[in-house]
Amino acid sequence: MTPPVIYTTDDGCFDCDSCGDSLRFKSEQAQKQITIAVHSIICIVPKDNRGETVYSLLYLRNDAENERLLLDSILLVALPRQLSNHLCAQLPPHLCFSGSRRGSMDIIVSTTSGTGTGASFFNNILRPLLSHLGVTEYDVHETQSTQTITELCHAKFIPRARERLQQTILLLSGDGGLTDIIDAFHSTLESLIVPPTIALIPTGTGNAMANSLGLLAYPTTGLVALLRGTPANIPTFAADFSPGARYIIDEGRQRVPISRKPMSDYGHPRVYGGVVASWGMHAALVADSDTVEYRRFGADRFKLAAKEILYPSDGTEPHKFRGAVTLFKWDDQTKSRREDLLSRNEHMYVLASLVSSLEKDFMISPLSRPLDGRLWMVHFGPISPSSVMQVMTSAYQKGQHVGDESVFYDEIEGFRIELDELDERWRRICIDGKIIAVETGGWVEVHKDPKRLLNILLLKSFPPSMQ
Template identity: 50%
Template sequence: MPASQANSFASAGTIRGKDADLTYDPENGGTLTITVSEGKENIHNRNIIAVINDKKYRQDAKFPLQKILLLTNDEATASKSPRKVFNFEEVNATNLPQSFVDANSLSPRTVNLFSVKIEEPAFHLYVIISVGSGTGQAQQYFDDVVKPAFSAFGIQESGYEVYVTSSSTSITDFIGAVVLPRANEGRPQTILLLSGDGGVVDTLNVLLSSSRSLDYVKPVIGLVAMGTGNALANSTGLNNDLTRGLRRFFRGQTCSLPTFTATFSPGSEALIDEGRRTEPLATSSDGFGIVYGAVVCSWALHASLVADSDTTEYRKFGTARFQMAAKELLTPSDGSAPHVYKGKITLTKRNEHGEGVQQALEAQEFMYILATLVSNLEETLVISPYSRPLDGQIRLLQLGPISSADVMRILGLAFQGGGHVDDEVVSYVSIDGMRIDFDDREQDSRWRRVCVDGKIIRASRGGWVEMSKNDSTADVLDIIA
């Protein structure tokens, strides 16, 4: 069979300028096997950002030039050369098997975005680099991977706006000053966000707490997982490949992001600057503090460990920071017993007529209260195994005043695929909302800390927090997943 008539799974082409037999196996995520005279090489789809046809190929060439944008990992090279964490390669090829090209080509949305972008630069494309996220790799990922990948698509640096964070309010400021006004003018905007959950949540909070015009066009966010937990990226599946979600940005679909509102009693404040300072919450028309979220609203052990571990010192340890802070809370180094959190919890569930029905929990002492819209708080921490990507269902996990050893055992099961929800000490239910009334005996404000998507809010003494799922009127941004 002549190479030009090769079937969809095998062909004779070239790779890096050398003649090669090419075979594509779609099983197990997809692998291209390249055989050249010197030997074999496998390229897995999970390492591929995209495959593109190079527009600059010569018309008289036998086969058009194609490019495989490849990202190979990572940590092995990093130990030898700290600068070289991300190995991006633009692999020149010709006559790749069609099924391989189809499995790695751009989504129609991206094709459209890039063609409009080149012809009409006012079509807004931004890259936000949150340099404080995770262990601080976002800038390097941009320099080593995003910039050359955009360039391979013909999008030069003048074709997009790059915004690098300089403080914890940078994303909020940028969204409020640039993205919101343009959305209100009806302009389509795409933001590639190199951050953890925080960048998405900051964007959400600005858009939801501002007034939106009738012309409002939802900005679209593509997320590259650069945070510590990356709950959104890990729960939507966009971090399933080895490109941190950049593959999904080029190939995925836009989806609405389910969200919730957490309302706080007057006097509640956000803790910032490693808990050293406070700032007021945005307020609702009736004067209550408001925070919007898309991931988690928690109290007790989870909120305490997120708060305690959010320091520059702890952040250096990546996800281990959460376990280190949990250990200190469960087995305090001064030998004291772990705190038992006191409060009254009322759940809201909708009945078949869509009416909210309230149910007060009998128990008033807890170790762990966590309501979530997502399955994974970290890549391997499956906190809510029944949650499906972007399903919009809030699920509540509850642990009573059990021993520290039992809490560690339960969290261990959560790290082993989510088996903890079948354990008899765990309550795991679907809800539409929840209210916590903090017991007046909780005098130490540390035990009234609530976590909303990583932000820590200290509720007022004897105060409350109420969280409820948002309806479609809160549909203010799309995420590529």
């Protein structure tokens, strides 16, 4: 049997160049040398090699020929001082369910999120990584329809939660998959003794939650969070709708009831979310771009749809969304909630967010902090298409749009919209990327939800500091 090639840290191997920090390793045995970027390293795992301890360095390697990332590894004779914080000497509790510790781990692979990279990521990176770590006991679920994750929650995850079992859910998805879990749990349970822990591996288009948590800082960040992250509660909001509201699915071709939902105190259907609730331009562009044709452009699909909304192909002016918008705010003096009706009845952008960034670099709420539970409203009325584009461009510049005099930006407890639109196209509401059509004369009311039924792994800093 050929002995494994074992590397040692090359003297003076620490480089700082235009590509980022990297380390060089050499093997006198095989006369090989390799350079690995620090940001591509996932972890270092101690291994036994014929009675001697060596270290397996696991990292992501770019397969340029096939335009994909792969998991790769090398063996090290010793742990480099610079990488001591990458050492994974033992599994975190959320990955360890053997022996007397009751619990389970499930992996959900969304096959339609983003450009459909979830299955490839699982096969080429996540599954071999878990194998290196010795994690073998888990169930894998590939989504078969838009209802797969919701059905899994009701058939498997929620019953386990009621039994007070530990659960870890590795979610390879965009915001939609996370929202399905949030909505299912909050629609069914009032409280949990042991909230399931979700490890989000972002494979969607916008990935608002992942971007806001910093999970897309580098390709490895989501995996590092899986190993080093700390569970934190996911704040949510509840959206109540008038009785005739319906989900829009199948690229806008079908309308389905908001089923399996509890009724609010007033007997209306309710939907839960954890990212964003919007009406106006944002909801319209998300709805219009939710097609196979648009999705092939990745995150650029939102920009393409926005251009069509602002510059209609028929040459008309952009639509002015009509409705009464009321903001709910907390009054520190009276220690109660107050209602502020916006003076205008025409709007362009009405969006409330629990997160900071809706996509890479698109910082919609610069004052938001990861999972702080604060809800922020971004609003502006009808302005010229060029002005809208300028506002949106400023959002890509670290959220500078909130300083524009045409933009209202403030913390709220919730809001209510009473729509005054005949055409259904302008009565679409976006809840975490899902689109709901409100009936003529209908309304939507959103408010923060106090329950905390789910955890997500939050990485407090990345990369681990160089020692």
